Amino acid sequence: MSELPAFDPTAPLVATGNLQRRLVVSGVVQLLSWIAAGIAVGVLAFVVIEVLVRGLAVLSWSFLTTNAGQFGGGGGIGSAIIGSALIVAFGALIAAPLGVLCAIYLVEFAPRRSPLATVLRTGLDMMQGFPTIVIGLFIFGVVSKKQSGFAASLALAMVMLPLIARTSQEVLLTIPQSLREATDALGIDRWRSILTVILPTALGGIVTGAILAIARAAGETAPLLILDGLFNASHTTIDIFGHGVPNLPLLIWEAAEGGTPAELSRVWGIALVLLGLILIANISARVLLARSRRRMGL
Amino acid sequence: MSIDPPDQVARPRMRLQPTPAPAPPPAVAPTAGLTNGIGHELIRPAVFDITDMSVHYGAKRALAWTTLKVYRNLATAVIGPSGCGKSTFLRSLNRMNDSIPGFRVDGQILYHGHDLYNKATNRVEVRRRIGMVFQKPNPFPKSIYDNIAWAPRNLGMRKDLDERVEKAIRQAALWDEVKDRLKSSALSLSGGQQQRLCIARAIAVEPDVLLLDEPASALDPVATQSIEDLIHQLKNRFTIVIVTHNMQQAARVADRTAFFSLDSVERVGTLIEYDTTEKIFSNPVDTRTRDYVTGRFG
Numbered sequence: 001m002s003e004l005p006a007f008d009p010t011a012p013l014v015a016t017g018n019l020q021r022r023l024v025v026s027g028v029v030q031l032l033s034w035i036a037a038g039i040a041v042g043v044l045a046f047v048v049i050e051v052l053v054r055g056l057a058v059l060s061w062s063f064l065t066t067n068a069g070q071f072g073g074g075g076g077i078g079s080a081i082i083g084s085a086l087i088v089a090f091g092a093l094i095a096a097p098l099g100v101l102c103a104i105y106l107v108e109f110a111p112r113r114s115p116l117a118t119v120l121r122t123g124l125d126m127m128q129g130f131p132t133i134v135i136g137l138f139i140f141g142v143v144s145k146k147q148s149g150f151a152a153s154l155a156l157a158m159v160m161l162p163l164i165a166r167t168s169q170e171v172l173l174t175i176p177q178s179l180r181e182a183t184d185a186l187g188i189d190r191w192r193s194i195l196t197v198i199l200p201t202a203l204g205g206i207v208t209g210a211i212l213a214i215a216r217a218a219g220e221t222a223p224l225l226i227l228d229g230l231f232n233a234s235h236t237t238i239d240i241f242g243h244g245v246p247n248l249p250l251l252i253w254e255a256a257e258g259g260t261p262a263e264l265s266r267v268w269g270i271a272l273v274l275l276g277l278i279l280i281a282n283i284s285a286r287v288l289l290a291r292s293r294r295r296m297g298l
Numbered sequence: 299m300s301i302d303p304p305d306q307v308a309r310p311r312m313r314l315q316p317t318p319a320p321a322p323p324p325a326v327a328p329t330a331g332l333t334n335g336i337g338h339e340l341i342r343p344a345v346f347d348i349t350d351m352s353v354h355y356g357a358k359r360a361l362a363w364t365t366l367k368v369y370r371n372l373a374t375a376v377i378g379p380s381g382c383g384k385s386t387f388l389r390s391l392n393r394m395n396d397s398i399p400g401f402r403v404d405g406q407i408l409y410h411g412h413d414l415y416n417k418a419t420n421r422v423e424v425r426r427r428i429g430m431v432f433q434k435p436n437p438f439p440k441s442i443y444d445n446i447a448w449a450p451r452n453l454g455m456r457k458d459l460d461e462r463v464e465k466a467i468r469q470a471a472l473w474d475e476v477k478d479r480l481k482s483s484a485l486s487l488s489g490g491q492q493q494r495l496c497i498a499r500a501i502a503v504e505p506d507v508l509l510l511d512e513p514a515s516a517l518d519p520v521a522t523q524s525i526e527d528l529i530h531q532l533k534n535r536f537t538i539v540i541v542t543h544n545m546q547q548a549a550r551v552a553d554r555t556a557f558f559s560l561d562s563v564e565r566v567g568t569l570i571e572y573d574t575t576e577k578i579f580s581n582p583v584d585t586r587t588r589d590y591v592t593g594r595f596g
Contacts, residue, residue: 112399178436182496185394186449186503187426196448201439 048275055272058265064273068233068251074262077270079236083245084274086238087149087228088218091156096210098157099164103206106165107172108194128162135159136223147230149240152247155223160213167209171202204292211285215278221249248274342369345507345537346391347408353386356400360386364405364569366556373529373538375552375575377545379590382558383567384541388509391539392428393421410506426453429500430509434516435492437484437499442467442476445484445495449503462502469535470498471528490521497528501536508532510540514547526551545591549579557587 015023066076102120110117135158144151175198183193199206224247231237231244233251248270255267346368353361361383368374376384386395393414395401407414414424438445446463455462463480467473472494476487484495493513500508510529514522529538529551542548548555555578557571571578571587582588 176436178432178434179438181394181430181432182436182438182499184397185392185425185430185432186500187422187424187429187505188449188452189422192452196452197438197440 048279051268051272051275054265054268055275058269059272063269067236068246070234074266075234077233077248077251077273079233080246080248080251080270081273082236082238083149083231084218084247084249086240086245087152087224087247088156088214090150090153090240091160091217092210092214094153094157095160095164095213099161099210099213100168100206102161102165103168103172104194104199106169108190108198124162124165127158128166130158131222132159132220133222133226136226139223140226144227147227147244148242149228149237149245152224152228152245153240155227156217156220159217159220159223160210163213163216164206164210167212168202168206171205171209172198174205175201202292204288208285208289208292211281211288215281215285218281219249219274219278221253224250225253342372344368345370345410346539347406347411349406349408351387351390351403351405351407353383353390353395354400354402354404355398359564359566361390362561362564362566362568364558366569366572368537368539369554370537371533371535372553373533373540373551375548375555376539376541376558377543377548377555377590378558378567378570379560380543381567382560384558385511386567387558388511388539388541389430391507391509392425392430394425394430396421426503427505428507428509429503429505430511431493431496431500431513433512435489435496437487437492437495439483439485441481442484442487442495443480446499446502449499453503455503466498466502467495469501469532470494471524471531472498488521490517490524493517493521493525494528497525497532501532505536507537507539510538512541512543515543522547545579549575555579557582557584557590559586559590 063076064081065078067079068075068077102124106117106121110120132155136155139151139155139158140147143154179197179201180193183197184190228244228247229250231246231250233246233254235246237243237245239245252267252270252274255263255270258264258267344367346366348367349365351361351364352359364383364387376387378384389395390403390407391409391414395403403415409424409428413419438448440448443463446466447459450456450459450462464473467476472491475491476495484492487495493516497508497513514525517525526547529540532538533553540548540551552575554573555575556569557578558567559570560566561568571582571584573582578587579591582591588594
């Protein structure tokens with residue numbers, strides 16, 4: 001560092017020279033970040049508003065509760081809401097325990113630099129990046145060999161598993177080590193501490209992660225094309241093990257493919273329902289997370 | 299086995315491991331300065347009998363050549379400058395260091411004649427009998443009641459749980475302050491109250507030994523005073539080992555004091571002098587002890 005130039009300490013306290021230039025650069029960068037943030041929020045707002053306006057035009061109680069007409073074409077989406085809820089719920093039932101247990105292993109039990117933990121961690125990361133159409137193909141070709149709602153649940157579980165495992169890991173890592181020391185010092189087995197202190201403390205965060213994963217899986221379309229594409233939307237079914245069950249993403253796809261003006265206006269109604277469900281899930285997840293943070297005293 | 303003083307109730311002797319370790323010949327405790335308050339000198343059994351203990355973290359040696367006995371129902375203070383292995387020593391007494399990567403202990407630590415670091419020794423059982431309170435209060439994010447009741451519940455001491463909780467809180471001199479809000483969160487208590495809650499939590503499982511790792515260093519003088527009063531009462535029931543930075547605190551609460559410092563040649567923490575507190579503070583043998591307790595350290 002060269003020596004600082006001598007300055008007059010009695011001069012007025014205004015920016016000059018180098019500082020002036022830096023203030024200009026700072027202002028430009030600030031402006032650019034504002035614009036970028038504005039574009040991101042703007043796109044989201046544009047999508048939500050467009051879907052809201054077009055969707056509300058067709059949305060009604062009967063649209064939500066009645067089933068579609070016999071061969072596509074008109075009608076409501078009751079059977080698809082029930083079907084989507086079923087396949088997503090079964091997927092979550094499979095993925096959530098597995099994901100949380102993976103996270104517990106990685107954070108609480110895996111020894112440092114354990115090869116198994118490294119493999120598991122890398123594997124989960126890779127799984128998160130898998131093309132979901134390949135997941136669908138794998139389930140269809142190797143596991144189920146036929147279309148059914150449950151096959152779709154399995155694929156959605158594979159989509160959710162890495163997300164749940166990752167968020168659960170992050171939540172478990174935020175739990176202070178002093179809490180684990182406190183349980184250890186009382187002479188209680190680690191698994192009991194996990195069950196009765198660590199997990200209850202982390203529960204809010206884990207549920208949040210699970211909801212976000214469910215929201216992500218609910219809109220997943222690609223694997224459903226392979227695994228759950230053959231359904232009769234005019235018929236409500238809860239038999240997810242037998243045949244394909246109606247679901248929202250593919251109903252959107254079908255209605256959009258239909259091409260008639262009636263179908264094209266109907267598609268926005270379905271999109272609104274799906275988007276609304278996902279947004280509600282997202283917002284409630286965030287509220288839950290904030291509440292659990294407060295409880296943990298973070 | 300040495301003779302229990304008349305005012306002490308003999309505790310049942312339990313084994314730490316399934317195969318009995320050969321108990322060494324009973325140690326005859328030095329009697330200097332240990333009286334029961336009416337002038338009779340006592341012979342106390344040793345709770346910890348430590349021989350040539352040293353501790354490594356990986357290649358780094360944190361503690362060496364430490365030999366001492368900790369006597370039953372006394373408060374033993376461990377004092378010394380920072381980095382001299384005080385906390386390492388204390389945390390090795392209930393195996394809290396086990397989870398630190400590279401931790402290794404050499405020499406012998408006998409607890410009631412049982413080797414603490416024997417392969418068959420279960421560290422969960424060790425900690426159940428040797429409780430610990432940490433520098434920073436670490437209550438669980440649960441109610442005051444559940445903080446105390448958690449460990450007894452998990453250890454199967456469900457009988458008369460309410461009485462047990464009340465007794466522990468009373469022993470920790472916290473009852474009057476919390477009796478009306480046992481259901482509210484422990485995190486709503488002040489720092490000093492939280493620390494007394496942590497002490498109550500530790501004694502609720504009726505351990506044999508309480509290890510206190512600078513329990514008052516995060517507290518204000520008033521809270522410190524209440525913790526010190528508490529230690530005076532608790533040593534009638536428990537054996538207490540307390541690490542403290544505060545020499546006056548050691549002088550106030552401890553019957554015996556161990557002074558740890560860095561060895562001048564090898565720069566490793568070691569026990570310099572161990573005697574009655576009175577002797578350590580008024581007439582120490584080692585010049586390093588004298589320099590430290592008179593404030594001329596450095």
